[in-house]
Amino acid sequence: MPEILEVEAARRVIEARALGRKVVEVVAPDAWYLKRGLVAPELEAVLPGRAFTAARRRGKLLLVDTTKRGPVLGLHLGMSGRVVVDGEAAGDPLIYASNRDVEAWHRFGVRFADGGALWLRDPRRLGAVELDPDEERLGPDAFDLTRQELVGLTTRSRAPIKALLMDQSRIAGLGNLLTDEALWRAGVDPARPALALNAEEVGTLYRSIRQTLRTLGRRGGSHMGDMPRAIDAPCPRDGTPLVRRTVGGRTTFSCPLHQR
DNA sequence: GATGACCTGTGA
DNA sequence: TCACAGGTCATC
Numbered sequence: 094m095p096e097i098l099e100v101e102a103a104r105r106v107i108e109a110r111a112l113g114r115k116v117v118e119v120v121a122p123d124a125w126y127l128k129r130g131l132v133a134p135e136l137e138a139v140l141p142g143r144a145f146t147a148a149r150r151r152g153k154l155l156l157v158d159t160t161k162r163g164p165v166l167g168l169h170l171g172m173s174g175r176v177v178v179d180g181e182a183a184g185d186p187l188i189y190a191s192n193r194d195v196e197a198w199h200r201f202g203v204r205f206a207d208g209g210a211l212w213l214r215d216p217r218r219l220g221a222v223e224l225d226p227d228e229e230r231l232g233p234d235a236f237d238l239t240r241q242e243l244v245g246l247t248t249r250s251r252a253p254i255k256a257l258l259m260d261q262s263r264i265a266g267l268g269n270l271l272t273d274e275a276l277w278r279a280g281v282d283p284a285r286p287a288l289a290l291n292a293e294e295v296g297t298l299y300r301s302i303r304q305t306l307r308t309l310g311r312r313g314g315s316h317m318g319d320m321p322r323a324i325d326a327p328c329p330r331d332g333t334p335l336v337r338r339t340v341g342g343r344t345t346f347s348c349p350l351h352q353r
Numbered sequence: 354g355a356t357g358a359c360c361t362g363t364g365a
Numbered sequence: 366t367c368a369c370a371g372g373t374c375a376t377c
Contacts, residue, residue, distance in 0.1 A: 217361050
C-alpha cells in the first residue's frame with residue numbers, strides 16, 4: 094500500500110475532514126471488495142444516519158469509529174488505494190500506480206448530508222472494507238514498536254530479517270519500500286536470518302526504523318527514501334552498484350558492500 | 354517460510 | 366506482449 098506513512102496521511106484526512114458529518118448514503122458497488130462476509134445491505138443498514146467520530150490506525154489498517162455505538166469501519170488500501178474526501182486525496186501521489194481519478198475505481202464510499210463524500214479509490218481492487226475488524230491479528234504499530242520488542246522478535250525467528258519486519262502479525266505497518274530503506278540505512282543484509290543479528294545490529298536497525306519513519310514521513314511518503322530502487326544505481330553511501338533480489342517474496346534492493 | 358494467487362493499470 | 370507494481374491470503 095500505501096505503507097504506514099500513506100495510511101497515516103489518509104487517517105489525518107479523514108480526521109480533519111470527515112468527522113461529525115452525517116452519512117446519508119453508502120455506495121458499495123463492488124461486492125468482491127467487501128471482506129469477511131460483509132455485504133452491501135449491511136453497510137446500508139448501519140452507516141446512514143450515523144457520523145464518524147474518530148479515525149484511528151493500526152499498521153496499515155484504518156479504523157473509523159461511528160456514532161450511536163455503531164460498528165467500526167475498517168478500511169484497507171491494498172496496493173493502490175487512496176482515500177479521497179470531498180475530492181481531496183490524502184498524501185503524495187503513489188508511484189507504481191495510477192493516480193487518475195476514474196469513477197470506476199471508486200470501490201466504496203459514503204455521501205454526507207452536506208453534499209460531500211468520502212471515497213476509497215483503488216484501481217487494482219486489492220484493498221478491502223470490513224466491519225469491526227479484528228485488530229489483534231496485527232502486531233504493535235511500527236510507530237509504537239519498542240527496542241525490546243524488536244529484540245524479542247529477532248531472537249525468535251530464523252526468517253530473513255526483511256520478512257520479519259514486513260510480517261504484519263509481528264510489526265504492523267512496514268512494507269516493501271520502508272523495510273528496504275531501513276535495512277539500507279542500518280547496513281543490514283535483508284536476507285540475513287533475523288536471529289543471526291547481534292544486539293548491536295538490532296539496536297542499529299531499531300534506530301534506523303525510527304529514523305526512516307520520521308524522515309520519510311516528513312518528506313512526504315515511503316517513496317522518498319535515499320536508496321535508489323534501481324539495479325546498478327550507485328549506492329549513495331559508498332558508490333557500489335545496488336543489486337536486486339527477491340527476499341520474503343518481494344522485490345528487494347540492497348547494497349552488496351555495506352549491507353552485511 | 355517460500356510460493357503462487359488474487360486484480361488491474363502502466364510502460365518498456 | 367511482458368514484466369512489474371508501496372499488500373495479503375491460502376497452500377505446499
